[in-house]
Amino acid sequence: MFSSETFGVDVAFSVIAVVMVVSAVRVVTTRNVVHAALYLVMVLAGVAAQYILLASEFVAITQVLVYIGAIVVLFLFGIMLTKAELGISNDLDNNAPQKVVGLVVAVMLAGVMGYALWDKWDTTKIDAMNHTVAELGQTTPQISDSIFSTYLVPFEVASVMLLAALIGAIVLARRD
Amino acid sequence: MYLNQFLFLAAILFAIGVYGVLARKNGVMVLMSIELILNAVNLNLVAFGTFGRNPVGAVFALFVIAVAAAEVGVGLALVIMLFRNRRSIDIDEIDLMKG
Numbered sequence: 001m002f003s004s005e006t007f008g009v010d011v012a013f014s015v016i017a018v019v020m021v022v023s024a025v026r027v028v029t030t031r032n033v034v035h036a037a038l039y040l041v042m043v044l045a046g047v048a049a050q051y052i053l054l055a056s057e058f059v060a061i062t063q064v065l066v067y068i069g070a071i072v073v074l075f076l077f078g079i080m081l082t083k084a085e086l087g088i089s090n091d092l093d094n095n096a097p098q099k100v101v102g103l104v105v106a107v108m109l110a111g112v113m114g115y116a117l118w119d120k121w122d123t124t125k126i127d128a129m130n131h132t133v134a135e136l137g138q139t140t141p142q143i144s145d146s147i148f149s150t151y152l153v154p155f156e157v158a159s160v161m162l163l164a165a166l167i168g169a170i171v172l173a174r175r176d
Numbered sequence: 177m178y179l180n181q182f183l184f185l186a187a188i189l190f191a192i193g194v195y196g197v198l199a200r201k202n203g204v205m206v207l208m209s210i211e212l213i214l215n216a217v218n219l220n221l222v223a224f225g226t227f228g229r230n231p232v233g234a235v236f237a238l239f240v241i242a243v244a245a246a247e248v249g250v251g252l253a254l255v256i257m258l259f260r261n262r263r264s265i266d267i268d269e270i271d272l273m274k275g
Contacts, residue, residue, distance in 0.1 A: 006177045013177075019183050024189055024212055028196030029184050035203065042190070047215045050182065054226040059218075059234045059241075066241050066266045068263075071211065071248050076203050078252040092202045094268065102198030103202040110191035116181045124179045137231045146231045147238070158242045165246030172253035 005129055009053055016053075020046035031092060033084045037075045044068050055128055056138045182223035190216035202266040203255040207248060214244045 023042035030036050032130060044067040051060035085091070134141050147155050189212055196209025218237045225233015259265050 009177055013181060019235050021188055024192045028209055029191055036205060036208055047219055050219060051222055052224050056222045056234050059222055059237050062238060062241055066245055074248055074252055078255060081256050082265050092205055093199055094201045102195045105198060106195035108190040109194055110187055113187040117180055121180045126177045126179050128177055136226050137229045138226060138234060142231045142263045143234050151235055158239055162246055165249050169249040169253040173256050
């Protein structure tokens with residue numbers, strides 16, 4: 001890391017990664033529900049920024065539109081409709097033994113995944129600097145070509161699934 | 177720009193999300209932790225797509241985003257229905273099917 005030709009990208013990655021990890025930890029530890037939703041915005045925006053660093057601009061814009069624009073608003077509505085305590089609440093977490101078990105599982109999972117990744121990809125580089133975005137296959141025309149030719153059937157299935165989820169959510173949430 | 181830096185970040189986000197799912201009992205907070213997990217997966221997909229110089233990673237990430245949107249919609253509808261019926265969204269109180 002921090003080689004001369006990718007110095008700017010590496011610095012940007014490091015700063016955004018630190019912000020993302022700290023915000024993610026706050027999402028799962030904060031005792032204020034609304035703060036958790038706002039820290040989630042930080043993580044989602046950080047993921048969008050990492051997509052930009054990976055030259056994948058269409059996914060980054062979709063991330064901002066769908067996640068930050070729609071899903072976080074949905075979360076805030078969910079918080080309001082369930083009349084959550086808007087200040088500090090001590091009733092969000094399980095009891096201490098369960099939290100310890102969760103921590104052990106998470107640390108072991110991170111350890112195993114980290115070891116496997118280190119073992120397989122230790123010095124593999126993404127050769128993004130010597131290629132244009134089109135050569136990396138990440139431009140919007142290339143992505144739409146792929147969706148509307150090779151992945152046309154999954155795309156249609158996804159739209160039917162969204163319709164089913166819409167109807168399901170309305171049926172579940174309406175009063176009758 | 178190493179491939180591993182993105183994969184490690186995704187692995188850490190995934191582990192934090194798993195901790196959140198296990199440690200939280202408020203239904204909305206569990207759904208937020210699931211969003212962290214799904215974002216970690218998406219980061220992996222896009223990183224491998226750029227690494228392989230192929231749009232397929234981005235296409236699959238878009239499908240995951242669509243599924244995540246549907247999941248949150250139905251999940252929050254379930255949480256709201258739960259709140260209406262039981263006046264609480266603690267998921268450890270949903271134990272009617274416990275043997």
